[in-house]
Amino acid sequence: MAQDHRPPIESGCPDGFQYMHPVMRKNYGDWDYHEHPRPGVLLHVAKNGDQIWTVRAGTQRILDVFTLRTLCDIGDKFADGYVRFTIRSNIEYMVADEAKVQPMIDALEAEGFVVGGTKNSVAMISHTQGWLHCDIPGTDASGVVKAMMDELIDEFKENNMPNRVHITTSCCQINCGGQGDIAINVQHTKPPKINHDLVSNVCERPSVVARCPVAAIRPALVNGKPSLEVDEKKCICCGACFPPCPPMQINDAEHSKLAVWVGGNHSNARGKPTFQKLVAAGIPNNPPRWPEATAIVKRILRAYKEDARDWERINDWVERVGWPRFFELTGLPFTKFHIDNWRGARRSLNSSTHIRF
Amino acid sequence: MADQHHDTPMLDELENGPWPSFISGIKRLRDKHDDTRINGMANDLLGQLEHSYETRKGYWKGGTVSVFGYGSGIIPRFSEVGSSFPESKEFHTLRVQPPAGNYYTTDMLRQLGDSWEKWGSGLVTFHGQTGNIMFIGTSTENTQHFFDEINEYGWDLGGAGPCVRTGMSCVGAARCEMSGLDEMKIHRTLLNNFTDDVHRPALPYKFKFKVSGCGNDCMNSIERSDFAIIGTWRDDMKVDQEEVKKFVARKGREYVIDNVITRCPTKALSLKDDDTMDVDNRNCVRCMHCMNVMVKALSPGDDQGATILIGGKRTLKIGDLMGTVVVPFMKLETEEDYEKLTEMAEETIDFWAENGLEHERCGEMVERIGLVNFLEGVGIEVDPNMVNDPRQSSYVRMDGWDEEAEKWFNRKAEEKAAS
Ligand code: HEM
Ligand code: SF4
Ligand code: SF4
Ligand code: SF4
Ligand code: SF4
Numbered sequence: 001m002a003q004d005h006r007p008p009i010e011s012g013c014p015d016g017f018q019y020m021h022p023v024m025r026k027n028y029g030d031w032d033y034h035e036h037p038r039p040g041v042l043l044h045v046a047k048n049g050d051q052i053w054t055v056r057a058g059t060q061r062i063l064d065v066f067t068l069r070t071l072c073d074i075g076d077k078f079a080d081g082y083v084r085f086t087i088r089s090n091i092e093y094m095v096a097d098e099a100k101v102q103p104m105i106d107a108l109e110a111e112g113f114v115v116g117g118t119k120n121s122v123a124m125i126s127h128t129q130g131w132l133h134c135d136i137p138g139t140d141a142s143g144v145v146k147a148m149m150d151e152l153i154d155e156f157k158e159n160n161m162p163n164r165v166h167i168t169t170s171c172c173q174i175n176c177g178g179q180g181d182i183a184i185n186v187q188h189t190k191p192p193k194i195n196h197d198l199v200s201n202v203c204e205r206p207s208v209v210a211r212c213p214v215a216a217i218r219p220a221l222v223n224g225k226p227s228l229e230v231d232e233k234k235c236i237c238c239g240a241c242f243p244p245c246p247p248m249q250i251n252d253a254e255h256s257k258l259a260v261w262v263g264g265n266h267s268n269a270r271g272k273p274t275f276q277k278l279v280a281a282g283i284p285n286n287p288p289r290w291p292e293a294t295a296i297v298k299r300i301l302r303a304y305k306e307d308a309r310d311w312e313r314i315n316d317w318v319e320r321v322g323w324p325r326f327f328e329l330t331g332l333p334f335t336k337f338h339i340d341n342w343r344g345a346r347r348s349l350n351s352s353t354h355i356r357f
Numbered sequence: 358m359a360d361q362h363h364d365t366p367m368l369d370e371l372e373n374g375p376w377p378s379f380i381s382g383i384k385r386l387r388d389k390h391d392d393t394r395i396n397g398m399a400n401d402l403l404g405q406l407e408h409s410y411e412t413r414k415g416y417w418k419g420g421t422v423s424v425f426g427y428g429s430g431i432i433p434r435f436s437e438v439g440s441s442f443p444e445s446k447e448f449h450t451l452r453v454q455p456p457a458g459n460y461y462t463t464d465m466l467r468q469l470g471d472s473w474e475k476w477g478s479g480l481v482t483f484h485g486q487t488g489n490i491m492f493i494g495t496s497t498e499n500t501q502h503f504f505d506e507i508n509e510y511g512w513d514l515g516g517a518g519p520c521v522r523t524g525m526s527c528v529g530a531a532r533c534e535m536s537g538l539d540e541m542k543i544h545r546t547l548l549n550n551f552t553d554d555v556h557r558p559a560l561p562y563k564f565k566f567k568v569s570g571c572g573n574d575c576m577n578s579i580e581r582s583d584f585a586i587i588g589t590w591r592d593d594m595k596v597d598q599e600e601v602k603k604f605v606a607r608k609g610r611e612y613v614i615d616n617v618i619t620r621c622p623t624k625a626l627s628l629k630d631d632d633t634m635d636v637d638n639r640n641c642v643r644c645m646h647c648m649n650v651m652v653k654a655l656s657p658g659d660d661q662g663a664t665i666l667i668g669g670k671r672t673l674k675i676g677d678l679m680g681t682v683v684v685p686f687m688k689l690e691t692e693e694d695y696e697k698l699t700e701m702a703e704e705t706i707d708f709w710a711e712n713g714l715e716h717e718r719c720g721e722m723v724e725r726i727g728l729v730n731f732l733e734g735v736g737i738e739v740d741p742n743m744v745n746d747p748r749q750s751s752y753v754r755m756d757g758w759d760e761e762a763e764k765w766f767n768r769k770a771e772e773k774a775a776s
Binding site: 015130140151175213266 | 377380383386389390402409410413415416418425432434450454455456457459461463464470474484485487501504505508509511512525527531532536541545548552553555556572575576577579620642643644645646650656671672673674676679714716
């Protein structure tokens with residue numbers, strides 16, 4: 001009964017100052033410049049000369065309590081008990097004393113964590129939930145990321161790229177993983193299979209119809225029962241009908257594929273922010289190590305590293321050399337699917353004689 | 358005790374290679390944890406995950422679970438193959454709001470870890486892309502116990518479903534010289550003003566605030582939040598000419614010309630013959646590039662504030678949208694300034710709550726009704742900074758032109774008088 005329950009304390013977002021390293025607290029808003037002494041390490045200098053050293057490490061993101069405690073032990077031993085996490089789920093330790101930096105790196109590496117992810121590295125892949133937890137995933141983002149980071153670990157630990165590279169993965173087309181210089185996302189390639197016996201019990205039909213971005217869903221009577229039907233010619237296989245109506249099964253062991261997109265850049269540096277563009281699709285969803293997807297990512301990274309100039313992000317590079325050259329340098333096929341036909345597509349068509357030979 | 362370990366030949370493959378493995382972590386819970394509830398749960402979770410790897414399908418379905426008093430904050434998960442994997446058949450995630458900037462003491466992490474070990478699976482992620490700490494995997498009953506325990510020592514749930522979601526902020530003023538804002542204060546002022554809307558989903562769809570201290574936008578605010586607050590400045594960039602000279606001496610003129618001067622999007626920079634730098638500040642668009650390269654020599658100006666953009670989101674349903682500038686510059690110093698920001702957020706959410714369709718993000722509504730209707734709805738004047746280009750299509754009724762032109766001139770005159 002309600003009375004037996006403890007009412008929640010609606011405290012909202014906690015005050016972070018209580019958890020912040022004292023040197024950061026003291027110099028809040030008063031930083032002067034930073035340096036990058038080595039990959040994985042940042043030095044920030046305040047206007048009054050105070051210094052703070054940050055060591056950044058990649059982890060398995062999904063932490064078990066044992067691993068969490070190991071990370072805490074390292075923080076207690078070397079970093080006065082203060083840590084923070086980055087948007088890409090790396091852990092950062094801050095210290096005011098340079099002498100602690102190398103021992104802390106050694107301790108992290110001894111426990112199997114990977115120091116790096118700063119400046120011109122391939123940063124940790126930001127990703128979503130996948131088979132471990134989401135209810136609509138076409139693949140296991142955590143698995144794809146683990147397999148891929150195994151192969152990109154040297155790029156994480158070093159600073160060999162022209163500029164930073166942010167990779168994201170998403171386990172469905174909804175794309176919770178977000179924009180990336182390279183994004184690896186699931187792409188469904190077949191319309192949903194409808195289990196008509198369940199629709200009338202489980203789905204609120206008008207809201208499912210409303211959810212479809214291309215109006216491909218119609219109410220229908222199937223075997224005398226109210227159900228839904230899909231105009232398969234219109235359907236773009238986005239999967240948006242699945243969450244409100246699970247009998248519209250979109251995931252398919254065979255036909256849920258991976259696709260790779262490039263050139264998403266959230267920063268305003270140089271150009272305005274950009275969205276990612278399709279470069280490769282039809283890549284098999286091949287657990288446990290997804291070698292085909294990794295091979296394509298590595299191919300793109302190689303071309304970028306060889307051809308781009310300092311400070312060019314992937315989108316800057318492609319803008320300079322042009323898309324035909326991108327496909328040439330990466331050896332990826334250009335198909336009719338690369339030509340946008342969504343609303344506003346004309347914006348993406350070339351109406352000039354600007355052509356490189 | 359999990360007497361019988363599920364065979365996991367495919368997952369075992371993910372223990373190979375040098376990157377830390379989440380599978381090894383789950384196995385540690387299965388093999389080394391002394392609580393039979395936890396190791397049983399880990400075993401069956403591995404079993405179901407292996408089944409997913411074999412069949413290339415997911416087996417979780419949603420439901421409704423929440424803690425007493427809230428309607429939101431839990432992602433309920435029930436297994437569709439629970440009869441084969443009974444100990445993880447309920448595996449809900451709690452979304453817990455972190456402090457802005459994601460700072461922790463190890464003491465606090467340990468305390469959270471201990472509570473989660475007591476009531477949950479022992480698996481946790483710092484943080485999901487929406488910004489929450491995700492405590493992954495517990496039963497319906499323990500969801501309440503865990504929440505009660507951590508809520509007592511200062512933690513609260515974030516949003517899930519059609520509500521205001523947990524915000525995100527960059528490290529900003531705490532460690533970054535580029536920051537033009539008090540990200541923590543903005544974040545907490547906004548989020549905590551909408552606590553009721555975080556906990557009780559009653560909006561058309563999700564609504565996200567993200568704060569970045571400068572145009573580098575480390576939080577992806579423009580692309581990934583409905584309400585993006587980005588730090589900027591409007592006086593002149595600061596140039597330390599001695600440091601410029603040192604930089605040129607170290608890197609060479611060619612490097613500086615190729616990587617700084619010619620990369621400025623508005624051609625606002627020039628390198629002088631005496632190796633000093635000239636900035637055409639009226640044309641600098643605060644893109645941050647030159648400052649990112651010449652960290653010591655160039656810095657943001659002193660008259661700092663925020664640019665606000667509305668309506669960023671990812672793919673569903675009409676495709677990706679970037680936020681659109683609605684406030685080119687807003688001072689955020691005094692309490693009054695903060696009140697103005699909060700009011701603007703309230704107006705935005707109220708207008709969208711009234712006019713948005715079910716499951717329609719704020720940006721999609723703006724796209725459907727047009728920016729001008731939105732601006733009129735929330736009481737913001739038009740500004741040329743809101744567009745890349747003025748209208749191209751001549752198919753429009755313009756019978757109110759004279760009144761609108763007069764409004765503009767009046768506004769300009771008022772601004773002039775005030776300055
Ligand atoms: C019902 C199923 C859904 C579940 C369980 C779900 C779950 C999640 C989770 C767990 C995250 C954080 C990802 C992570 O870091 O692990 C996330 C983020 C996100 N989700 Fe979903 N999601 C669902 C549906 C959707 C839908 C329908 C959309 C459509 C627009 C969507 C858009 C997003 C976006 C844009 C983010 C990233 C937000 C940010 O960057 O702040 N999700 N979702
Ligand atoms: S990308 Fe899709 S499958 Fe993955 S977490 Fe988001 S909604 Fe779920
Ligand atoms: S998959 Fe997408 S396009 Fe196809 S019917 Fe469902 S909602 Fe419509
Ligand atoms: S967004 Fe700007 S202020 Fe914030 S951390 Fe990034 S560079 Fe620093
Ligand atoms: S901040 Fe950007 S726009 Fe301004 S001068 Fe530097 S490079 Fe040019």
